[in-house]
Amino acid sequence: MYPETVGLEPAGDGKLDPVSTGRVGSGRWPAAPVVFVAVGVALAAGGCTGDSSVVSPKGPAAHSVAGLWWPMLVVATAVFTLVAGMLLLAAARGRRKTEDQAKGGAPWGEPFIVIAGVVVSGAILVGFFLFSLGRMRALAESGRNTKLTVSVIGHDWWWEVRYPNGAVSANEIHIPAGVKVRLALATDDVIHSFWVPRLGPKTDMIPGQENTLWLEASEPGIYRGQCAEFCGLQHANMIIRVVADAPADFDRWMAAQAHPAAPSDDAGRGVFETQTCAGCHRIRGTAAQGTAGPDLTHFGGRATLGAGVLPLSPENLRRWIVDPQAIKPGAPMPPTTLAADQLNALVAYLEGLR
Amino acid sequence: MTTLAPDIEHLEEAWHETPGLGSFLTTVDHKRIGKRYLYTGLIFLVIGGVESLVMRIQLTHSNLHVLDPETYNQLFSMHGVTMMFLFATPVLSGFGNYLVPLMIGARDMAFPRLNAFGYWVFLGAGLFFYSSFLVHRLPDAGWFNYTPLSDSVYSAGPNVDFYALGLIFVGISTTAGSINFIVTILKMRAPGMSLDRMPIFVWGELAMALTVVFALPALTLANVLLELERRAGFHFFAPASGGQPLLWQHLFWIFGHPEVYLVVLPALGIASAIIPTFCRRPMIGYTYIVLAEMAIALIGFGVWVHHMFATGLPAIGLGFISLTSFLVVIPSGVQIFAWLATMWAGKPVLRTPMLFVAGFIILFVIGGLSGPMLAAVPLDQQVTDSYFVVAHFHYVLVGGAMFPIFAGIYYWAPKMTGRLLHEGWGKVSFWLMFVGFNLLFFPMHILGLRGQPRRTYTYQAGHGWDFLNLLETVGAFVLAVGILVTFVNWVWSAKKGQPAGHDPWRGDTLEWATTSPPAEYNFEAIPTVRSREPMWDQPELGPHGQPPEAGGRTLGGGHNTLGTSLLEAEPEVVAPMPHESPWPLLLTLALTGVFTGLLVRAWVFWAVAAVAAVVSVAGWFWPRGETQET
Numbered sequence: 001m002y003p004e005t006v007g008l009e010p011a012g013d014g015k016l017d018p019v020s021t022g023r024v025g026s027g028r029w030p031a032a033p034v035v036f037v038a039v040g041v042a043l044a045a046g047g048c049t050g051d052s053s054v055v056s057p058k059g060p061a062a063h064s065v066a067g068l069w070w071p072m073l074v075v076a077t078a079v080f081t082l083v084a085g086m087l088l089l090a091a092a093r094g095r096r097k098t099e100d101q102a103k104g105g106a107p108w109g110e111p112f113i114v115i116a117g118v119v120v121s122g123a124i125l126v127g128f129f130l131f132s133l134g135r136m137r138a139l140a141e142s143g144r145n146t147k148l149t150v151s152v153i154g155h156d157w158w159w160e161v162r163y164p165n166g167a168v169s170a171n172e173i174h175i176p177a178g179v180k181v182r183l184a185l186a187t188d189d190v191i192h193s194f195w196v197p198r199l200g201p202k203t204d205m206i207p208g209q210e211n212t213l214w215l216e217a218s219e220p221g222i223y224r225g226q227c228a229e230f231c232g233l234q235h236a237n238m239i240i241r242v243v244a245d246a247p248a249d250f251d252r253w254m255a256a257q258a259h260p261a262a263p264s265d266d267a268g269r270g271v272f273e274t275q276t277c278a279g280c281h282r283i284r285g286t287a288a289q290g291t292a293g294p295d296l297t298h299f300g301g302r303a304t305l306g307a308g309v310l311p312l313s314p315e316n317l318r319r320w321i322v323d324p325q326a327i328k329p330g331a332p333m334p335p336t337t338l339a340a341d342q343l344n345a346l347v348a349y350l351e352g353l354r
Numbered sequence: 355m356t357t358l359a360p361d362i363e364h365l366e367e368a369w370h371e372t373p374g375l376g377s378f379l380t381t382v383d384h385k386r387i388g389k390r391y392l393y394t395g396l397i398f399l400v401i402g403g404v405e406s407l408v409m410r411i412q413l414t415h416s417n418l419h420v421l422d423p424e425t426y427n428q429l430f431s432m433h434g435v436t437m438m439f440l441f442a443t444p445v446l447s448g449f450g451n452y453l454v455p456l457m458i459g460a461r462d463m464a465f466p467r468l469n470a471f472g473y474w475v476f477l478g479a480g481l482f483f484y485s486s487f488l489v490h491r492l493p494d495a496g497w498f499n500y501t502p503l504s505d506s507v508y509s510a511g512p513n514v515d516f517y518a519l520g521l522i523f524v525g526i527s528t529t530a531g532s533i534n535f536i537v538t539i540l541k542m543r544a545p546g547m548s549l550d551r552m553p554i555f556v557w558g559e560l561a562m563a564l565t566v567v568f569a570l571p572a573l574t575l576a577n578v579l580l581e582l583e584r585r586a587g588f589h590f591f592a593p594a595s596g597g598q599p600l601l602w603q604h605l606f607w608i609f610g611h612p613e614v615y616l617v618v619l620p621a622l623g624i625a626s627a628i629i630p631t632f633c634r635r636p637m638i639g640y641t642y643i644v645l646a647e648m649a650i651a652l653i654g655f656g657v658w659v660h661h662m663f664a665t666g667l668p669a670i671g672l673g674f675i676s677l678t679s680f681l682v683v684i685p686s687g688v689q690i691f692a693w694l695a696t697m698w699a700g701k702p703v704l705r706t707p708m709l710f711v712a713g714f715i716i717l718f719v720i721g722g723l724s725g726p727m728l729a730a731v732p733l734d735q736q737v738t739d740s741y742f743v744v745a746h747f748h749y750v751l752v753g754g755a756m757f758p759i760f761a762g763i764y765y766w767a768p769k770m771t772g773r774l775l776h777e778g779w780g781k782v783s784f785w786l787m788f789v790g791f792n793l794l795f796f797p798m799h800i801l802g803l804r805g806q807p808r809r810t811y812t813y814q815a816g817h818g819w820d821f822l823n824l825l826e827t828v829g830a831f832v833l834a835v836g837i838l839v840t841f842v843n844w845v846w847s848a849k850k851g852q853p854a855g856h857d858p859w860r861g862d863t864l865e866w867a868t869t870s871p872p873a874e875y876n877f878e879a880i881p882t883v884r885s886r887e888p889m890w891d892q893p894e895l896g897p898h899g900q901p902p903e904a905g906g907r908t909l910g911g912g913h914n915t916l917g918t919s920l921l922e923a924e925p926e927v928v929a930p931m932p933h934e935s936p937w938p939l940l941l942t943l944a945l946t947g948v949f950t951g952l953l954v955r956a957w958v959f960w961a962v963a964a965v966a967a968v969v970s971v972a973g974w975f976w977p978r979g980e981t982q983e984t
Contacts, residue, residue, distance in 0.1 A: 064732065129677055195739075201732055228664075
């Protein structure tokens with residue numbers, strides 16, 4: 001089964017001995033792997049930080065998934081430690097062995113492979129399969145009885161949000177905290193994916209079909225998400241904010257959103273209606289009835305512009321209107337040339353749409 | 355052995371290819387072709403690597419403007435296409451081309467001209483893909499190229515046409531190569547090398563080839579449908595016309611997931627070739643490893659929907675695919691435990707090839723452990739399309755395939771060049787690659803958990819993403835330097851390295867019975883094999899040919915090799931082998947014309963190229979009064 005004179009010397013032909021460099025069997029195992037594991041664990045423990053973290057859940061669905069993640073991480077870490085430990089130990093033992101010892105029979109070998117590789121691994125894997133299947137079913141079933149359905153429609157590269165009372169918004173979804181809300185997910189163009197990590201799993205928005213997802217935030221707050229399916233040039237800047245309000249606040253908010261903002265007929269409204277803005281944007285209660293871009297009826301109440309590319313402020317809004325391509329290259333909105341007083345009026349008007 | 359001398363003279367004469375441009379263009383020698391696959395594939399590794407470095411620079415910090423979004427999208431699309439189709443698959447085919455005939459005791463592949471054709475088409479397709487760079491129209495819809503983003507409405511330019519036609523084109527190469535592997539491995543093994551004595555590396559190449567033959571048609575079909583939709587008004591994917599966007603995803607991943615395994619399977623075979631040599635004992639659990647390789651290839655066809663867990667498919671389908679995705683971990687685990695058992699029982703000697711294999715095991719285990727996390731449907735729905743997935747598949751593919759490829763370079767380059775690579779620099783390269791790799795890819799797990807989506811050209815500050823991205827960029831450059839060290843080592847060693855002799859590592863398989871580099875006819879005598887580790891159990895084997903009394907066959911010194919039976923490898927036929935031929939190259943040039951004509955819609959040019967292709971095929975098969983391959 002093996003040569004009588006095992007060694008790493010080149011056999012025969014009298015050429016240089018590549019092994020006489022003196023390194024046979026003296027390959028050292030620096031502490032690097034150990035350091036890696038330590039650093040890895042430390043970094044992984046820090047996984048919960050950040051405002052978009054899967055492992056700092058703020059809703060029951062995300063909680064359920066995090067409850068699947070942690071046991072899997074623990075078992076995976078244990079398996080890794082065992083395997084890496086066995087590898088390192090085998091190498092360390094090998095250095096003390098003679099080559100004759102290496103040739104010895106290993107009757108335990110194949111039983112070990114079957115037990116570790118098939119029986120134990122199989123049991124762990126099937127166990128986790130059943131565990132995850134249970135979570136999958138529970139997640140699906142707890143979404144059966146929702147009272148409120150909100151439509152979310154993906155566009156290149158922003159989110160349209162429609163409420164049952166006729167309210168339309170964009171890039172921010174208000175939901176009542178502590179209540180399951182059904183999202184009806186669709187798209188106007190390519191595939192997008194709705195993902196707010198702290199609230200739960202993502203679901204794709206696919207042309208020609210309507211997918212649903214239920215969303216619940218345990219407590220009032222703002223939860224960030226962004227498109228998770230590659231959708232072209234500005235996939236990176238397609239950000240959504242879920243604002244969970246106390247239920248009473250939510251009801252008031254939704255009712256207000258169904259109506260135009262407080263009447264305002266300053267100069268800015270005229271600019272909006274007569275310039276190119278109105279071609280793409282709708283402001284209910286005015287002559288601006290475009291539908292290609294986001295509905296701006298209550299634009300001033302939102303925290304960001306350009307689907308989250310910038311915080312909403314007069315200065316940012318001014319930059320955005322004048323040259324959106326400098327901020328979000330490829331976005332469908334063209335640059336607009338306005339006189340300074342027109343621009344100021346327009347910005348003041350939009351900011352006032354609360 | 356002097357009795358063989360006249361036959362050997364005949365062999366020299368019959369198999370000699372005169373060096374020069376003529377034989378460069380017409381060679382059918384599997385060793386020259388194998389090296390070409392390797393070198394060309396490694397050049398594409400450099401190209402794909404540079405693409406990733408540029409992307410890493412852009413992502414070093416939030417809100418950088420090194421790249422515009424369009425360039426970033428082109429880079430990540432071509433990075434994926436390049437690494438899968440132009441680096442990993444060809445390089446592993448290159449090892450297979452070079453080594454399979456040597457390992458099974460044959461004088462060439464079964465279809466040498468088809469072999470040459472496979473390489474030329476690969477080169478042609480690679481150039482076809484990258485010609486898009488000249489017009490700044492690299493494919494930009496990802497290597498997965500989902501519709502409708504890739505249809506003519508949302509991708510009006512030729513970018514996606516380069517992708518679709520290029521993949522159909524390169525698929526011809528992969529298919530031709532795979533058929534050649536299957537026939538070579540099943541019908542040309544040395545007498546006595548029954549299937550249960552076949553080296554595990556050869557099993558890995560067989561598993562890869564079988565996977566290609568069954569998986570690739572789905573990709574080719576998908577791309578044909580896409581081109582018909584984009585350019586001829588058909589409607590397969592666009593919902594407005596009754597199409598179904600998910601059809602593309604199904605077709606792509608029915609190919610795409612087996613594709614991942616067909617890259618990993620031969621790489622696992624490399625590990626299985628190196629471990630016994632450096633543990634100084636036969637592999638424990640040979641049968642289990644072989645069954646595991648085949649099981650991975652088979653189960654790999656039943657897991658594709660785990661790329662689509664978030665698309666809203668019915669729960670019952672998700673449950674089934676979730677189960678198969680969990681189960682495919684078992685055969686991978688079986689191989690790892692077999693290697694561990696062999697290392698535990700043997701005496702691991704940490705020369706550079708073994709060091710790369712040890713590093714590979716560590717990385718592959720990490721990738722294998724995040725696999726079940728993505729098989730768990732709810733967890734996958736959280737982290738899919740985030741950096742967690744990027745981390746997972748780079749551990750599986752770079753850890754699981756690139757590290758074995760580098761182990762293979764250190765192990766077999768001495769066979770190809772006759773000289774060993776420098777050991778010290780090899781270790782330096784390993785540690786740079788290992789440290790750089792982990793620095794680059796481990797933090798991606800955490801970024802995914804922290805909600806960073808993949809395929810984004812930039813990101814905003816304040817989400818806990820900046821520092822880890824910085825670490826990754828540093829890691830990317832450390833990894834790149836590590837790779838560079840091996841390349842320099844290889845080039846330097848090919849001229850100045852220590853002479854290797856025919857068997858520098860005292861390996862167990864037949865390639866070590868040939869000279870380094872092997873003669874054009876590989877073996878003076880086709881050996882008769884009596885063991886799974888012939889070089890350890892048959893002391894008469896060596897570069898001077900197995901004597902006739904031990905079973906060696908010179909086949910009269912002709913331009914022949916031996917065909918044997920499928921299971922037991924009993925001699926059946928002395929097969930005459932074809933000589934150098936210009937037709938594989940000419941057919942490739944004609945096909946390149948055909949695909950270019952399709953791309954630019956130059957129909958006259960296209961028709962001329964198509965006629966040239968038909969003429970090339972006719973020339974290839976034209977009877978010449980000697981037996982030719984069919």
